[in-house]
Amino acid sequence: MAYKLFALTCLFSLVLISCNGKKEAPKDGMAEISPVAESELLVKAKTIFGVLPDKMPGSEIDTPELIALGKKLYNEPKLSSTGTQSCATCHDLTKGGVDNKATSPGAKDGLSGTRNSPTVLNAGYQFVQFWDGRAKDLVEQAKGPILNPVEMAMKTDKDVEKTIAAIPEYKDMFAKAFPVDKNPVTYDNLAKAIAAFERTLISRSRYDQWLAGNKAALTPAEKMGMKHFFDANCTICHIGPLLGGGMYQKMGLVKPYANTKDMGKFDVTKVESDKFMFKVAQLRNVAITGPYFHDGKAVTLEEAIKTMGDIQLAKALSPMEIEHIAAFLKALTDVDLEKTLVKK
Secondary structure (H helix, E strand, O other): OHHHHHHHHHHHHHHHHHHHHOOOOOOOOOOOOOHHHHHHHHHHHHHHHOOOOOOOOOHHHOOHHHHHHHHHHHOOHHHOOOOOOOHHHHOEHHHOOEOOOOOOEOOOOOOEOOOOOOOOOOHHHOOOEOOOOOEOOHHHHHHHHHHOOOOOOOOOHHHHHHHHHOOHHHHHHHHHHOOOOOOOOOHHHHHHHHHHHHOOOOOOEHHHHHHOOOHHHOOHHHHHHHHHHHHOOHHHOOOOOOOOOOOEEEOOOOOOOOOOOOOEOHHHHOOHHHOOEEEOOOOOOHHHOOOEOOOOOEOOHHHHHHHHHHHHHOOOOOHHHHHHHHHHHHOOOEHHHHHHHHOO
């Protein structure tokens, strides 16, 4: 009897030791990648993507007064001909800087744009603005939609100045933002103020935390997705701190894209080699800024990944590869927006 009790005690102790020493399985059900493989990923990420700078280019000249004015103007519906549409209408910061529509309705009923509204978050880090690069920076970009007949539909820059100057609060705010200007309420200054506000819209993600050394910031599936992202050569185009936004590329590099009506940069330059060339989309916050592509035709992130693999890389990505790449891209979402949007 004593022997049996001793044996049972030993067996129970071994079970306890085994359980206490066993590492919990990751929540996503995947085994952890090896330390060596993770170190290789980190080296690649720092080399190919780099680290997002703390400030956007041009922000060194921005003042609190200029930013405050820009924020108010960004949300000002009176910048549209109908008094109903602001920059924030199509670039809603609570939704990741977009409106989650394929193309955006204009100020006038029945009119919509022909291209998808990209996120304004981190936009100032990009090498050009708009899908076709027709604006060199945020200031030029801010001027475009207000006078666009399909978007905010104001007739002239003078009409815009007259409208804003008639609002007493703006007179004071422009004077503080541009203290050396005798007539500060100008269309140029308006655009400069909006750009200054947009330069504050920097998002940080769990991926950035991982890049800074917190290995627990990403799940095993997200790390595996990053590996697949590298292995599939997605980094031919999606490079730099934004994972995009730094070059043009042909939409339909190895196979034609379904939409052949929109010729991208060619519509601006009329240069034959610019046909179907578009700015490569940045991938930060991509999980919450769909639908995707310049025409918004890809509804889900997984659909976009599959299509890109096919027409850009001539790769038939497996369902598992697509799932993991999508997991990695979801880790690029701003940490605050991730809490409020992705996990709803």
